[in-house]
Amino acid sequence: MTLIEHLRELRGRIIKALLGIAIGAVLGFIWYDYGLLEFLKQPYCSLPNELRYPSDDRCTLLFLDPAGGLLLRLKIAALTGVVISSPWWLYQLWAFITPGLHRNERRWAVSFVALSTTLFALGTICAWLTLNAGLRVLLTLAGDEVTAALTAPDYLSFVISLIVVFGVSFELPLIIVMLNLVGVLSYETLGKSRRWLYFLTFVFAALITPTQDPFSMLAMALPMVVLFEGAIQAARIHDKRAARRAAAEGYGDVPDDEPSHLDVTPSSIEQPYAVPAPDPVPLPTSDQRP
Template sequence: MSLIAHLTELRNRVGRALLFVMVGAAVSFWWYDHGLGEFIRAPYCGLPDELRYGGETGDCGLLITDVFGGALIRLKISFIVGVVISAPLWLFQVWRFLTPGLKRNEKRYGVAFVGASSALFALGALLAYLSLSAGLRLLLGLAGEGTIVALTAQDYIGFVLSLLVAFGVSFELPLVAVVLNLLGVLSHAALAGARRWIYFLTVLFAAFVTPTQDPFTMLAMATPMIILFELAIQLARIVDRRRARKAALDSFHALDDDEASPLDVAPSRLDESPDTPGEDERVLSTRSGR
């Protein structure tokens, strides 16, 4: 394709991706009054009464301090949720733009890539949502007695969304390692050799990314990420072994019909027990009369 054709393709793919995001945002805007807003407020409403402003009366409300606060919050939530629910569609557009530069066997990973990335993001967001209540209870409880905690809607919604997005994006990192291995950029040997550094940087990354800054939320992010990274390393091992076997078989196709195939002259290990003498030892003992 020419440069103009590439730019045209990029424009069409970006336009379709934005259209999918807009449709998802419109659905989320309608969904806000039909359970989405209550779903977001649920971790805060589940806190003890003394940690919520007006909790003694059984109310569960968030403060809005400006006229446009409610509209901006709803638009922000609608856009972010729209990006999330439309992720399989716009990620597929990204993949379709990249596939012309890939080999035929690499294109088959497209559906698996989109499905795995969506599932990992959803898993990370779900784990963040489940740990949100414990994090809020710990942080708000540190204020001590004699204080009244009154959260504004902007602060609380921003905190919840940042936590969900941080967990969701973080769970995509092991998938990036798998994709780089499938493309031949990152080998299993490199991943296995850097395993300790990967685990250390994962814990450090979780400590900086989590908005709550408490050890419970940090471990809730770091532990599944370490498990996913280990699965990525083992998957890279399988992929590299299959790639090596295929390369060994393909090397014979380049030989002429009258050319001898290369032989592996490396000595093989004998399956013998340490107490059983080898063939050479038996021959020497026979010749020496032992």
């Protein structure tokens, strides 16, 4: 494919991904009236009454401008569309990369989409389970004399950003596995940098979590460490199999930058194919001339 053809392919994949997100956003816009908002309010409503405003059995979120309700609904619908359509746009991403791979590598498409969707869902579940504890820590830091009156845009932006951050962060081990499968990152490199990888995981979790509390940091970092270790072990298994295949082919000890051995023996030159001469065109006789 030429560069223009690649750009056309990319444009088509982006359009298809955006259409999937748009369909998911429409579903999220409709779902808003059928329990989506109540579902997102649940971590806040499960807090003790003294941490909420008003301090009774009601659970109310505020918005401070006339267009706040519409913008809130559109924002939730758009982010819901991104989450719902994640298998579709992840497939479009992988389908754009697939033509540059070998035939056996194309078989990873289904596994890539399934694993990436599963990891994103696992990240959102971990975020949801830690959301209540994170809110409790943040709302109690101001003391007993202060009651938090959260606005709907601020609260839902906080919830959705936490879910998205957890979901995307859980995709990082899968990226390591894919880089190992295409030969960019080896198990030897991962094994040597394991300690730094785990340390940077805790630093990343401390910086990326919106709550900035130790509970949320550990809730993100510990599962990521387990996933990273699984990715390292997957790289170890893959590199061992690749080494066995290379040894069976006789190139196991050949460095990657060493050229292949070429057969310089000259081959016999075949005789050129003789093109038969065309039949002569008869000249017109005197009686055929005008």
